[in-house]
Amino acid sequence: MSETAYPVTPRNRVKRLHERGRYDHETVHAILDAAMICHIAYVIDGQPYCTPTAFWREGNHLYWHGSSASRMLRVQKPGIPVCLTVTHLDSLVLARCGFNHSVDYRSAMCFGTAHIVEDLEEKSKALDIMIDRFYPGRNAELRPSTTQELKATMVIGMTIEEASGKIRAKGVGDEEEDYALPIYAARFPVTQVIGAAEPCPRMPEGVPTPPGLAGFTPGRRLDEIMTESYRTTYGTGHGDD
Template structure:
């Protein structure tokens, strides 16, 4: 069932330029997030701006990311700090008939909230299990459990999405009407990130084969499609 809810539009998340490309509804924003593997986290330490790339995942309107317990980014977020999480998909290069109209087709999302550390051991372990299964369906049940030391060395951060906005361009070439007759080459060049053939570990015991949960990772498939498919598979029974 479609999610008809939307994130509130405030001065912080309102799209001001080309506002017709804006998306605030949960379905649109979540679709952009769920098709991504990496995000960038922007925050401030002692008045200086930083932006860190990391793997993330979504559960409803809550986002999670993780890293080393020694990470400066995560340590500064431990007491709680405002952050902006962004993802971007580059879908095509657009060549127009003048430099001004050259562009790209893209899908992007910006999410704002207060980062907080997941301290409860059980919740932390559950979140890390969810990260693995979001990326690789059903894989966690086949793995060696993480040790207490491994869990201690890993920090998990959560953030409820307070405000968010998506922005999408998918129009291809958009020239001035008078320019379409000019003898200048114009085109849309699609850009995709695709999977290659898997390279099994040479030290894997004889007889071990890829599990069914990895069936979607076939050579030539688009990564964003596989990520969105895996997200839906893991959380299809959950709202949002």
């Protein structure tokens, strides 16, 4: 693996519209770090499954967690090949023919071998950093997890062995001879935004909003907040050099 890009192999090479492919760490990691949810694909006894879950990145390692009773996590415990994907839908694209209708998007596909984080102390630290990765500084404000809570939670990780990003950001792309046709064509931007907070009705009066949540203001884009939170927790360029 080079210091700035993932190796290009038959497994991760972008074959369809290869010019949209990206293999450099900076681009792939930016797509990952702007997301909170991924989909993890794996095979159990010949049957493929794909599970959505929260995840986080540390350098070229990816982590996710769930219940110790989870079939997905239990089957990954001995170490199995997995494919982790993330997609950001950025716009709907209406063209002048059905063939050229499309979407603008940013996606990343990462390959590796899942492994369980067994050590209780290491697991505790991983779960703490997961909270801070999404909500900077929040872990210091929380009560510590109990030993039973830690035992009920499984943390799985993988080293990114190979990865690719794929980006479309061209908007409407019609055949040259079709642009003069009197047919409506447009790009509709799509974003996920944060709504107004709904404080727990059982929270004692006078509890202030933590400073680490200052960026969670109504109307802000979720991908921007996730990227900002990542940089606050890990620093700019973490794992991208």
